[in-house]
Amino acid sequence: MKTNIIKLSEKETSKDDKNLEKITNTLKIGGLVVFPTETVYGLGANGLDKNACEGIFKAKGRPNDNPLILHIAHISQLDELVKEVPKIAQKCIKKFWPGPLTIIFKKSDLVPKEVTGGLETVAIRMPSNKIAHKILADVILPIAAPSANISGRPSPTKTEHVIEDLMGKVDIIVDGGHTVVGIESTVLDVTSDPPMILRPGKITLEDLQKVDKNISIDHTTIDAKDKTVPKSPGQKYKHYAPKGMATCFVGDLNNVVAEINKRLESCKGKSAVLATSETKDNYIGADLVLDLGSRENLEEVANSLFDLLRICDEKKVEYIFAEGFELKGIGLSIMNRLLKACAGRIVIGL
Numbered sequence: 001m002k003t004n005i006i007k008l009s010e011k012e013t014s015k016d017d018k019n020l021e022k023i024t025n026t027l028k029i030g031g032l033v034v035f036p037t038e039t040v041y042g043l044g045a046n047g048l049d050k051n052a053c054e055g056i057f058k059a060k061g062r063p064n065d066n067p068l069i070l071h072i073a074h075i076s077q078l079d080e081l082v083k084e085v086p087k088i089a090q091k092c093i094k095k096f097w098p099g100p101l102t103i104i105f106k107k108s109d110l111v112p113k114e115v116t117g118g119l120e121t122v123a124i125r126m127p128s129n130k131i132a133h134k135i136l137a138d139v140i141l142p143i144a145a146p147s148a149n150i151s152g153r154p155s156p157t158k159t160e161h162v163i164e165d166l167m168g169k170v171d172i173i174v175d176g177g178h179t180v181v182g183i184e185s186t187v188l189d190v191t192s193d194p195p196m197i198l199r200p201g202k203i204t205l206e207d208l209q210k211v212d213k214n215i216s217i218d219h220t221t222i223d224a225k226d227k228t229v230p231k232s233p234g235q236k237y238k239h240y241a242p243k244g245m246a247t248c249f250v251g252d253l254n255n256v257v258a259e260i261n262k263r264l265e266s267c268k269g270k271s272a273v274l275a276t277s278e279t280k281d282n283y284i285g286a287d288l289v290l291d292l293g294s295r296e297n298l299e300e301v302a303n304s305l306f307d308l309l310r311i312c313d314e315k316k317v318e319y320i321f322a323e324g325f326e327l328k329g330i331g332l333s334i335m336n337r338l339l340k341a342c343a344g345r346i347v348i349g350l
């Protein structure tokens with residue numbers, strides 16, 4: 001398949017009518033279009049067209065039982081996709097849409113089972129990225145879009161990542177620069193009692209509990225040793241895995257640095273440290289030190305994590321040593337991704 005790359009800017013989206021028409025026409029006839037959202041790039045197709053959605057699973061190499069998120073531009077599109085909009089969902093929509101919050105509802109008959117992995121629920125989100133919004137508003141269809149990576153790889157935060165994974169497998173890649181959040185949306189299930197976060201993201205447990213204090217979190221998302229089946233199908237799969245063996249170190253920061261330095265001695269020439277700005281100069285024996293950003297600005301850390309995991313692959317790093325973060329606020333979301341990247345290898349209590 002020939003893949004067209006179309007560059008769009010968030011500032012000038014409205015002026016790019018010809019390109020927008022190409023994009024929306026491709027979606028309408030069942031094609032695959034990668035587009036930026038504020039979180040990560042999404043691999044989009046018409047969410048009401050079974051065959052188009054099958055194309056998504058094929059291009060990504062994604063297991064069929066892992067459901068997709070439907071993306072909409074306007075609240076008026078919600079009603080026909082869901083059975084009901086519970087009060088708590090209404091409050092969350094008011095506060096966080098458009099934005100990086102996905103909400104799980106009971107699905108209507110209009111939503112194909114192929115989209116929901118056979119589940120009776122459907123995940124819906126309204127992105128705030130202006131390019132995504134313009135495409136969704138012009139096409140007037142719910143667009144199914146998982147992260148635009150090959151299944152198992154880190155989610156793409158820039159076009160180069162998408163090209164690496166999906167060139168030749170999709171019709172169009174919309175290049176909209178680096179995404180601003182860098183990790184995927186928070187997934188909140190409002191069909192359960194209490195409502196549960198199934199995947200933590202930029203919108204944190206603390207943010208959601210301000211809307212309703214009963215909102216809770218599925219602990220399998222942050223407990224590497226918990227073998228309970230996660231409530232979100234996507235959370236049970238190997239994810240974000242770099243090719244090298246990654247391990248995460250948690251505890252007093254000085255002890256973390258000392259422990260990583262000790263381990264570095266036995267893997268010279270093939271290691272990398274995922275450090276923070278505060279500690280990056282303390283790894284004397286490291287072949288490669290990658291700076292996630294400052295501990296004072298965890299949003300920056302979240303935004304660089306997937307980029308740096310991909311750099312480890314590019315540099316053929318065999319051992320990755322990652323500093324851990326406290327399980328609160330966005331730190332919890334970063335740890336959810338890191339623990340998956342580390343396939344549960346974590347050293348705690350340092």
Ligand code: TXA
Binds near residue numbers: 043067125187235
């Ligand atoms: O930020 C994002 O959410 C990005 C951008 C492109 O919007 N999309 C994204 O999609 O991360 P994906 O498919 O990579 O992740 C969706 C997650 C998966 O873990 C999936 O299992 C879960 O949401 N999910 C979707 N529908 C669900 C449902 N009905 N019940 C439980 N979990 C669901």
Ligand code: MG
Binds near residue numbers: 146147155
């Ligand atoms: Mg994904």
